[in-house]
Amino acid sequence: MCGIVGYIGERNCVPILINGLKRLEYRGYDSAGISVIFDHDSTVVKNKGKVSLLENKIENLNLSARLGIGHTRWATHGAPNELNAHPHFNAEKNLYVIHNGIIENYQTIKKGLQKLGYEFITQTDSEVLPHLIDSFIKKGNSLFKSVQLALGEVEGTYGIAVIYENEPDKIIAARKGSPLVLGIGENENFVASDVSAILAHTKQIVYLEDGDIIQVYKDHFTAKTILDKEVEKEVHEITMSLDEIDKGGFPHFMLKEIMEQPESIRNSMRGRILFDEGTSKLGGLESVADALAGSKRILISACGTSWHAGLVGKYMLEQFTRIPTEVEYASEFRYRNPIIEKGDTIFFISQSGETADTLAALRESKIRGALGLGICNVVGSSIARESNAGVYTHAGPEIGVASTKAFTSQLVVLSLITLLIARKKNMSLVDGKTIAGELSLIPDKISEILKLNYEIEKIANAFKDAKNFLYLGRGYNFPVALEGALKLKEISYIHAEGYPAAEMKHGPIALIDEKMPVVFIAPKDSTYEKIISNIQEVRARGGRIIAVASEKDNDIDKLVDYTIKIPDTIRMLMPLLTVIPLQLLAYHIAVKKGLNVDQPRNLAKSVTVE
Ligand code: M6R
16 A cells, blocks of 8 residues: 655656655555665665655655655554655665555564575565565576566555666566556656546556566566566556645645545546436446346455445345345455356445555456456556456546545445436436436435535534544445545544444444434435434433434424535435545544645555555
């Protein structure tokens, strides 16, 4: 989950690396470092903490070089301190490596190198790489060959970039399991974990595949595999703009991304709803649409917020297509020998398209012959490329670690998929048209809810010191309760749990007292009366209640402490609306607590390690 960036060209690489690292900070931010090579000399600068601290440190050094690499770290092995920060280097301090991933057999490699006299100064797995590469160089190999040979001994995952004082005309970069792209410029080239780091300089991108290793010179590159086979790489012109990944005047990316949702979900549905036919058109699924509709069973595999979207998807798919649908954490799916049979379709949902567990689950399912379909936001990401077919959510870049607009765009795509399958099976034209029509109204309804921002901020103020929160919802809104709780805990560090409302009496009710805020998701639907009973139960025990309720519901106000009134829609689309106030509530509580909303502690945007 670390971020890596490299530059070779004619400009001073230092500001390019620092700016690239700032863009990559969402991947990890516990330490950062750069190393640069100039006139057959080199230096490395590292710092604990965020990239801005590294930048301050570098400012006084007057550094200038045309070749360099940089890294922002999310610690896996070894404490997040300056020593363990990347780049790591050999004893002579003339060869530098940055690494994203985990070297699983690092202990074995380390012991072997120690026997040869290599000394280790960090607690990281990554430090074996410069020493191992160095050991092959000392046997007379070129840098490229040495990296190839070293990676041949490594088990685990990596996206790496290597520079060496004695071959100062190149960066060597390689990937297995961790994302890496090459950016092509005019007399300059870049490597990075993702395009956001280099978008200010180029839109010409080459995506590395697992097993690829490249030599990047300032004016060309060559590509092979770790096993030394030639590979052809295609250059892609990407359309993303820098504006799309800037904060655009908002104090935090998270708020910007919450506010963007009317537009982001318009983009998710643009050109995909066939109103007259009451169905959807998803180009990426056309080749598999019949197989999909004929599925005996649908599985959905994902992590975190994407898993919550999957749960909503299960409710939609089972209600309208009558295809049994199961949802499983990708991390569980891949390790428990899941039952996959002929006729099963598996969706892999991932904003980043790089989540290690989800990617591994996709690979496992393909080995077993299942139809693996991706629902991803990041274009060209590993899951998007490796799935048999799929749909992009088109939410635009999501930078805030807490996922918001990616979730709602996933829900839109899942409803379009449901519509597609259901209309191919037994859904009537009238019902199809109703869903299509309601879907198209959602962006405006979200805009209405976003106007409640200030009101929700006031509620946040009243609850910012709470130690625990309970989120309760039924049916389609049970996954929303889980999502609301996840948003709160990840950015405000308040313990929060989501439950199906009716389950409360089987345990969580014991937690209720006057200190326990309970958020009820209680729109006027078929379970409304039941949820009102649950509200009464909490009220009777002194719990403080916030209700997300239908705008026409005048009765609920007297039962609860705070109400957030939202427009109605059909049940399957209700999560697209009910989740919005919960995102805002979590956001404002975290801001009021003075926390780093976009980069909460211990987390990273893209979890590319197991
Ligand atoms: O990129 P992905 O959708 O695969 O990421 C999955 C989770 O890591 C992610 O949703 C995580 O739970 C978010 N921080 C939630 O806000």
